Amino acid sequence: MNEITSLERREGGPGPIRRTALHDTLVSHLRDMIIEGDLPPGTRLHEGQLGEQLGVSRTPLREAIKYLASEGLVELVPSRGAVVKRFSAKDVRDMLTVLQSLEELAGRLACEAASDAGIAEVRALHDEMVRRYKAGDRLQYYKLNQQIHTAIAQLSGNAALADMHAMLQTRLKRIRFIGHEGPEKWAAAVAEHEEMIAALEARDKERLSEVLGRHLMNAWERVRDAV
Amino acid sequence: MNEITSLERREGGPGPIRRTALHDTLVSHLRDMIIEGDLPPGTRLHEGQLGEQLGVSRTPLREAIKYLASEGLVELVPSRGAVVKRFSAKDVRDMLTVLQSLEELAGRLACEAASDAGIAEVRALHDEMVRRYKAGDRLQYYKLNQQIHTAIAQLSGNAALADMHAMLQTRLKRIRFIGHEGPEKWAAAVAEHEEMIAALEARDKERLSEVLGRHLMNAWERVRDAV
């Protein structure tokens, strides 16, 4: 599915606006390939082959792989290259436990630090997400869902918190991406999101923190079968 | 300071035991250089020069730099290379806030999940640390201190938690490394550690969590002037 041309190295726009660095492009491209299952867990990242597929030589590819290794998506095996990291059910549960703790903290901080405009943006994302939910558009729902959680982490105003949150969320993306919840669980998740937004708009720290915590507890129930 | 020979690429030991990969060696070497202040914040990592200093070509060096970038220690500027990341006072405070939250969680989990042997190891580290404290050996005290916190995070049995903790701790190492606390604050920190160990041995979740939280709150007081 990923052809050579899928990796556009330059902005095609008019004028010398802004060049996208190849490194960043490669990293996000590989990340996507892992998340979306193009590169299943356990797959060896063959430098020559993969580089040819993407139309890139081995050098920048290797750099991107090292970056992803530090991010925790791939594992480096000395003299044997890199393989896509495999997460056990316990790993996923553990990640969700940490994510829960981080989001509870983020919720509390966000109620204090967020600007009204920032909260309004999250509300807008939420409304859009609900629209997608009603339309049954799973993919867009899923993406907006992630965006909302990311946005709340950022509203905390704590960069380190947002960083750690983003890292865990990235590792979990693949799991959630394949986790297909039934209609009733899906509805419950949306309801929890409603609560979240309400608490955020009311700047009710404890309530937001509690809802976020509960939401992630339930998230485990929703994905546990997929793992 | 760092000569060419300082980067031994092979184990000099007898027999074909286990070869250390250059990548790992380079990464930890650069990490140390940043933490110990050999490469102050804002320093541009000059590939040619640095590579020559370490006796390594640019290729593996670049890969190591990318790894560290993902780790958050250096920043990549497109077309301009990498610079050692600079942390503001707020950044440090934010990191400590997250670390506090993580350690509180780790403490609770450790009380449930840790083995008696694991707890005994932490106790041993602690006793050794107190000896170093009484001897006035700041460097060893500092290192054992870090080890203890790392060990507790690992006792939680939650790999993701240990990961996130290690990452934040690494980012903060440089700060703590230069943070020179006075005798009274130092004594207070040791006292808090005594409490921690006692709570851990008693497997008293709430108490351990509380002490760890307090300890990190105070940590900010101890380093704030150094930032």
Added chain:
DNA sequence: ACAGAAAATGCTGCATACAGAATACAAAAG
């Protein structure tokens, strides 16, 4: 026919070479 050893193949790891971008400096014009 089967087990063990040796050779061959393929891939990773590192170094080097080349191209392009950014910056610094200098010279010329206003």
Added chain:
DNA sequence: CTTTTGTATTCTGTATGCAGCATTTTCTGT
């Protein structure tokens, strides 16, 4: 004297080539 533009140098970004290790295949001896 200031500003701007052209040029040169330096460093990053990418490609390629070579050597070593791991694995697989093949050959040989029993």
